[in-house]
Amino acid sequence: MTGTVRVARVAVIGLLLACWATAAGPTSAPITVKKLDGTSVTGEMLSADHDRLILLPTGKKDGVSLDWKDVVSVSNGLNRQHAIPMWKAKFQDRLCGACTGDRTIAHDVCEGKGIDPEKRKECVACKGVGAVGKCTNAKCDKGKVDCPGACLKRSVGTWVMKDGQWMREWRLAKGRIQWKTENHLGELFEVTNEGYVSKGDCPICTRTSKVDCSTCFGKGQLQCKPCRGVGFTGPACTGCKDGRIACADCKGKGLQASN
Known part of the structure; x- marks a missing residue:
């Protein structure tokens, strides 16, 4: 790689990271993003946040921005739902105190329902509950599933009960054994x-x-589909989008104003 190309690539990455609030820095392993239009993009992930993820396609020097609404899947399991907490974790010391990084807050007029409060009616399908039965995902346990990341999980590896707590057994070279307690769940480990x-x-x-x-x-x-889980049906609230409005404190950025 020539010095000019290297400088150009660094400049592009720097510009992208400055323009978009990001969740994670560049990753060395390439990922593949499948899009709604049937195409796919493979490259190095530069960032991900509430709205989009940014890739540096393999063999290219210019990054591309992919809106989540146009993404079908990401090969490493990342999706918008997972990208937001990653973004919040990175900027935890700068998150807006009003919206805690969500960028939006519930619309008080419609109580965050997104339905006109004067014309709403109880949903006939779910009788106002907002749900229509237990989750059908076999891996779901009370609304939670295993993290798609490479962190320590109870579902992966050999776990045994020792001294009153569950411990993960790792077999190392030369017959050595290493143990980690369940207190380390959610941590990343390197060999x-x-x-x-x-x-x-x-x-x-x-x-x-x-x-x-x-x-x-x-x-x-x-979630009840007719009412989108809110328990009511009726005309949409005209003062918000799906029950949310932009946070006035951070102007929809999710971060405290820079001094």
């Missing part, structure tokens, strides 16, 4: 000559080893 060494909290699940189930949106119950 070294000394064994498995913690690399910190998983940015996807923020050290819980679990994320919200995408089938039931973390509720544990299937």
Whole structure:
């Protein structure tokens, strides 16, 4: 790679990271993003937030921005639902105090329902509950599923009960065995000559080893489709979008104003 191309690539990455609030820095392993139009893009992920993810396509020097609404799937399991907590974790010291990084807040006029409060009626399909039965995802446990990241999880590896707590067994070279307690769930580990060494909290699940189930949106119950889970039907509220309005404190950016 020539010096000119290297400088250009660094400049592009720097510009992208400055223009878009990002969740994660560049990753070395390439990922493939499948789009709604049937095409796909493979490359290095530069960032991901509430609205989009940014890739540096393999063999290219210019990054591309992909809106989540146009994305079908990402090969590493990332989706918008997981990208937002990653973004929040990165900027946890700068998050807006009013919306805690969500960029929007519930519209008080419609109580966050997104339905005109004067014309809404109880949903006939769910009788106002907003749900129509238990989540159908076999891996869902009370609205939670295993984190798609590479962090420590109870469902992966050999776990045994020792001294009153569950512990993960790792077999190392020369017959050595290393143990990690369940207190380390949600941590990332790297293999070294000394064994498995913690690399910190998983940015996807923020050290819980679990994320919200995408089938039931973390509720544990299937969302009623006619009312979108709010328990009411009727004309849309004209003062918001799906019950949310832009946070006035941060002007919809999710971050505290810079001094």
